[in-house]
Amino acid sequence: MPLPQSAVELAPIPAPASFESDMDRPVPFDAGTAVLLDCPDPAAAPWLERHFADWFGTQAPRVVADAGEGARPAAPALPPGDEAYAAEAGEGGVRIAAHTLAGARWAACSLRQLAIARRGTMRTEGRLLPSLRISDAPRLALRAVHLCWFPETPPAWIERAIRLAALLKFNCAILEPWGTFRSARHPWFGWPDAPATPEALGRLAAIGRDLGLVLVPQLNAFGHASLSRTGSLKHAALDLHPEYEPLFEPGGWNWCLSNPEARRVVRELADELHEACGRPPLFHLGCDEAQPPSCPECRRRPYGELVREHVASLAAFLRERGARPMVWHDMLLDRADPRWKGFVASGSPETAALADTLPKDVVVCDWQYADRDPARPPDDWPTMAHFLEKGFAVAGCPWLNLGAMEPMAAFLAARGGLGLVATTWQRQGGTVWRDILRTAAGAAWGTPPRPAATQFDTAFAVALRLAERDAGVRSYPATGLCADQLALP
Ligand SMILES: [Zn+2]
Incomplete structure (x- = not known):
């Protein structure tokens, strides 16, 4: 598996092989961002909303659950398994897909580690994600x-x-x-x-x-x-x-x-x-x-x-x-x-x-x-x-x-x-x-x-x-x- 480029800080690196990211094409991740969530578990959206608020305060992105097909950016494949997730950040915005809350949590852990403060200010005013496509699941239960x-x-x-x-x-x-x-x-x-x-x-x-x-x-x-x-x-x-x-x-x-x-x-x-x-x-x-x-x-x-x-x-x-x-x-x-x-x-x-x-x-x-x-x-x-x-x-x-x-x-x-x-x-x-x-x-x-x-x-x-x-x-x-x-x- 090729390692992602050095500008990305994330551990563990997603598995099995689908992780592309590009910090040279950053994507806003702040109060103006709607994170489109595709997850049948009703606990996932409230969890993400609550934790985004804890982590990012007034700069927290919004969570939009069950966005219609037309609103979704092209998705990376979601692997099988309760803990699997897929995530994407790009011109179409930010999207998370998971089967359960467990997968949505790991997606949030990845995005949180990958997000950096927007440049050019003294104090943090919103964040940036690298453009990314992740398709990820653990190998051990x-x-x-x-x-x-x-x-x-x-x-x-x-x-x-x-x-x-x-x-x-x-x-x-x-x-x-x-x-x-x-x-x-x-x-x-x-x-x-x-x-x-x-x-x-x-x-x-x-x-x-x-x-x-x-x-x-x-x-x-x-x-x-x-x-x-x-x-x-x-x-x-x-x-x-x-x-x-x-x-x-x-x-x-x-x-x-x-x-x-x-x-x-x-x-x-x-x-x-x-x-x-x-x-x-x-x-x-x-x-x-x-x-x-x-x-x-x-x-x-x-x-x-x-x-x-x-x-x-x-x-x-x-x-x-x-x-x-x-x-x-x-x-x-x-x-x-x-x-x-x-x-x-x-x-x-x-x-x-x-x-x-x-x-x-x-x-x-x-x-x-x-x-x-x-x-x-x-x-x-x-x-x-x-x-x-x-x-x-x-x-x-x-x-x-x-x-x-x-x-x-x-x-x-x-x-x-x-x-x-x-x-x-x-x-x-x-x-x-x-x-x-x-x-x-x-x-x-x-x-x-x-x-x-x-x-x-x-x-x-x-x-x-x-x-x-x-x-x-x-x-x-x-x-x-x-x-x-x-x-x-
Ligand atoms: Zn004894």
């Missing part, structure tokens, strides 16, 4: 970012990240509180003054919903029960509340799965988190990197059986609430199995047997962070193939492995996989975070990332600044990629 809410994470950063993800056309944000969820039923589970209150989560979920992005909460239901980075040896429950020791395996890494009280607490926390996030259709149960059991009760039974019982009962609980569970993949693979050599696998034969017994509506999030053997062909993903063959919906998670994002997404698209999850972990700013998002956005959508400009990454800066504006960012440290530019290398 699930395009997720995974965001960690640490005690150190500025709360405003989460909202900006969610808004930025939506601008980059991600449709899901998995939010993992690291001891930062404030549970009403179990206030001991988390650090004092935990910022992720039900109100805060509900507000973020509503922002996401409005922008076409589902906020999916994560609760580590098996290992990682300390809710703290491993190297910190902190424990968000036991450090300040040692009285809850029986709920965890000795030392505190796994929940004690043989303890009915532990399982009740996990279920109640899941219930609260799911409710706080507005009962989304997905819920992430974590379940990665657990350790073998060390308490006498958990050691009495085959551990795989205990884990299966726990995860299956949580899955059934979530199903009743209308949510599909997601789990990390690694405990479902025996680390000693030679088939996974060079790939992440953390389980034992007992936990690997779970892959045959877990309900098939569980979404397996297969995280492969290591550099791949260059001798392997790019479409050789044995662990993801394994879970697909077993009938699971599979999402690939590449984290810092930027080079793996495109082949991983292409493999999943070709094999009917569900999507891509861009994990970011403790990277909450900086050029690495930027590269994760921009590369994953392109891979999940099905286009190459826009090459960064030599001096200043203008395409990403445009999206980031729009997200900051929407999130109400007004302080120096909260803007850009870092809080302290002197700390940059």
Whole structure:
């Protein structure tokens, strides 16, 4: 696909191949413009009107829904799919076509990033679009970012990240509180003054919903029960509340799965988190990197059986609430199995047997962070193939492995996989975070990332600044990629 000319700032670049734009033939995009909308979804026109007003104020273009055939400029083809859109700006004006509100939203995200202030004035007085024709649709159904809410994470950063993800056309944000969820039923589970209150989560979920992005909460239901980075040896429950020791395996890494009280607490926390996030259709149960059991009760039974019982009962609980569970993949693979050599696998034969017994509506999030053997062909993903063959919906998670994002997404698209999850972990700013998002956005959508400009990454800066504006960012440290530019290398 030829890349569009350099005067256009947009990420991800539209797919599959139809993107023509010409900033040398600009088109007005202001209060004098009527955006002709061709979309059968009655929610689309009010959404566009409301958001154009938010974004452009008195300079907002008008939205004219269901314009008659004669009024329409020649349309670029609208691809199939709920999230597809077509857009055009030219001598005949500006036009958006979509099947649903979801597609109309992505069209608006594209036009918003492409619109620049009209030239020649001090302050913005209306905008210009390049002449353009876009015919666009994503290749993967699930395009997720995974965001960690640490005690150190500025709360405003989460909202900006969610808004930025939506601008980059991600449709899901998995939010993992690291001891930062404030549970009403179990206030001991988390650090004092935990910022992720039900109100805060509900507000973020509503922002996401409005922008076409589902906020999916994560609760580590098996290992990682300390809710703290491993190297910190902190424990968000036991450090300040040692009285809850029986709920965890000795030392505190796994929940004690043989303890009915532990399982009740996990279920109640899941219930609260799911409710706080507005009962989304997905819920992430974590379940990665657990350790073998060390308490006498958990050691009495085959551990795989205990884990299966726990995860299956949580899955059934979530199903009743209308949510599909997601789990990390690694405990479902025996680390000693030679088939996974060079790939992440953390389980034992007992936990690997779970892959045959877990309900098939569980979404397996297969995280492969290591550099791949260059001798392997790019479409050789044995662990993801394994879970697909077993009938699971599979999402690939590449984290810092930027080079793996495109082949991983292409493999999943070709094999009917569900999507891509861009994990970011403790990277909450900086050029690495930027590269994760921009590369994953392109891979999940099905286009190459826009090459960064030599001096200043203008395409990403445009999206980031729009997200900051929407999130109400007004302080120096909260803007850009870092809080302290002197700390940059
Ligand atoms: Zn135990």
